[in-house]
Amino acid sequence: MNEIAEAGPRSTATDEAATVTSPTSPLIPSDLTRRGFLRGAALTGGGLMAATLAACAPTAPTPGWTLGPLATGALGSPVPTGPAPSAVASATAAPSGSLPPGFSSHDIDARNVVRRYVGNLAPALKGIYGDAAFAKLADILGAADNYPELSAKPAFVQVPQLFLNDALTPLTPELDGDVKVFRLTIDKIKVNIDELKDPIDGLGYNGQWPGPTIRVRQGDKVRAIFTNNLDETTGVHFHGVDFDDFFQDGVPFVTQLPIVPGGTYTYEFTARNAGSLMYHSHHNATDQVGRGLLGAFIVEPADDPFKADREYIWISNDALGGFTINGHGFPAVVPVLAAVGETIRIRFMNEGVMMHPWHSHGYAMRIVARDGRPLGSAAFECDTLGVNPGERYDALITVDRPGIWAFHCHVLSHVEGMSGMFGMVTSMIVVPEKAHVDAIVAALLA
Numbered sequence: 001m002n003e004i005a006e007a008g009p010r011s012t013a014t015d016e017a018a019t020v021t022s023p024t025s026p027l028i029p030s031d032l033t034r035r036g037f038l039r040g041a042a043l044t045g046g047g048l049m050a051a052t053l054a055a056c057a058p059t060a061p062t063p064g065w066t067l068g069p070l071a072t073g074a075l076g077s078p079v080p081t082g083p084a085p086s087a088v089a090s091a092t093a094a095p096s097g098s099l100p101p102g103f104s105s106h107d108i109d110a111r112n113v114v115r116r117y118v119g120n121l122a123p124a125l126k127g128i129y130g131d132a133a134f135a136k137l138a139d140i141l142g143a144a145d146n147y148p149e150l151s152a153k154p155a156f157v158q159v160p161q162l163f164l165n166d167a168l169t170p171l172t173p174e175l176d177g178d179v180k181v182f183r184l185t186i187d188k189i190k191v192n193i194d195e196l197k198d199p200i201d202g203l204g205y206n207g208q209w210p211g212p213t214i215r216v217r218q219g220d221k222v223r224a225i226f227t228n229n230l231d232e233t234t235g236v237h238f239h240g241v242d243f244d245d246f247f248q249d250g251v252p253f254v255t256q257l258p259i260v261p262g263g264t265y266t267y268e269f270t271a272r273n274a275g276s277l278m279y280h281s282h283h284n285a286t287d288q289v290g291r292g293l294l295g296a297f298i299v300e301p302a303d304d305p306f307k308a309d310r311e312y313i314w315i316s317n318d319a320l321g322g323f324t325i326n327g328h329g330f331p332a333v334v335p336v337l338a339a340v341g342e343t344i345r346i347r348f349m350n351e352g353v354m355m356h357p358w359h360s361h362g363y364a365m366r367i368v369a370r371d372g373r374p375l376g377s378a379a380f381e382c383d384t385l386g387v388n389p390g391e392r393y394d395a396l397i398t399v400d401r402p403g404i405w406a407f408h409c410h411v412l413s414h415v416e417g418m419s420g421m422f423g424m425v426t427s428m429i430v431v432p433e434k435a436h437v438d439a440i441v442a443a444l445l446a
């Protein structure tokens, strides 16, 4: 099984110094420390720490659900304990134990995929949302079955993820005078869209899909050196950059010769314009971008007008890996985490060949920038945002109500079928306290 460690070297953090040092890691606040994690656990009487540690530490004991509230939960309906109805008895994925009347194999499959998404993080919900909400959630998931996923890590922990890659192996430039130098390889890789699916043959920058996030400041001089380890030619385009020199534009047979196998090519330019940009193959691109040659290029302005407590990069693709967010499909997709009172920023980027309307349940998004350019007085609010191929939108969401809110593409065939939800689905998990988020993230990074 593909463990979190495969995302990159593990942190060697100790209790005294577990600071995630990359100030540019999405999701992870720069002040996240082991002590912060412990403080978070203290807020929930220690239960959260135990639960989140157990959730993600491979050798930790599996926490048990507190099943007591189930029979007398807020819903007031006892969990069925009788034999399974005959209509569902043949469902191959059906766990032993109870199955509510009227369930079909579709319901069993649909529930199983959500069970995989939540995994053994589920017990932490008790400390986060309180007993009554926990009882409802346990009822919805059918926790009384003591189903196997309760003791498995969430699906999104079992495959490499962009935010973990960026946190654990941030792409740090060398300095050559006042030039920031980034070195990347272009590689053939095996990609696990989902830990239960066979790996597919993909391509990646530095062995990652999406590639490592490249971050600079507006006005920086950038040198990006790419070595092509493929057995085919390629070219790299920095998408959305206002180049001074058009020969840096990365289009083979227009502004350069393709980068041959074994070859190295250097792009050098000044990051004139700020915002959410991208880098990707611009050669045989339907195939090469579809196989994973894509990544985020973030140019920070000197004074960012959009203040956010957490940031998420959300790159969609829809080719050889299916319908994906950051290279993964539900349930192997990291949730958006936020604490009440926080503002999060989502940088939507579409590297696919189709438009995807992203729909946020429970909250409106304030769209403040398009293609990296601030919208100013044209900023608008919506709960469904169509993002066309090549487009980027920056969305701000200020959260004031806890909950687990679905967040998905609204082309329904991209998200749900007879086996339940798949592809372009995740959730926004809003928790009452910042420490809850820090605890979960720390456990992911541990």
Ligand SMILES: [Cu+2]
Pocket: 355, 356, 357, 409, 410, 411, 414, 424
């Ligand atoms: Cu879609």
